[in-house]
């Protein structure tokens with residue numbers, strides 16, 4: 001059985017873009033308007049000779065803001081339960097949002113390796129902006145750009161080490 005890596009985080013932070021980069025196939029639905037992935041997607045990948053499965057989580061399209069948040073919470077909890085390793089994706093453009101804090105709260109209770117991926121760090125100027133994510137209280141983070149790939153190799157090195 002290969003390890004399962006779950007990608008969690010609120011909508012629009014770039015989970016599916018990262019997932020697509022990992023599995024090198026366009027399986028997840030990336031929606032540039034809403035950022036909503038309508039299903040959970042599973043893929044397999046390998047890095048540094050380690051093979052692992054990856055789950056891309058998303059929310060469902062719903063009307064109410066409250067239901068929406070509840071749905072995200074459920075998705076995150078499900079991902080936590082069925083994975084061995086968690087990648088928590090946040091967005092350097094938005095900084096820490098209330099929903100990020102809620103996800104961090106859920107993750108603090110988890111006894112599994114957790115990697116924070118500060119996404120959309122497309123250029124060196126944004127590296128400094130990522131510092132605030134220490135305030136999530138989950139320790140160190142990796143800066144990545146899922147669009148241009150920078151930093152993703154280092155993050156995968158760390159993940160593969162934990163697999």
Ligand code: GDP
Pocket residue numbers: 009010011012013014015016017018029030031032033034035036037058119120121122144145146147148
């Ligand atoms: P998800 O809802 O978390 O799965 O987010 P998506 O992968 O659907 O991406 C949401 C939006 O963010 C899309 O418009 C992506 O093109 C954009 N995006 C994802 N990764 C990056 C990145 O590294 N840099 C920038 N600038 N935009 C990104």
Ligand code: MG
Pocket residue numbers: 015016017028029030035036037057058
């Ligand atoms: Mg998605």
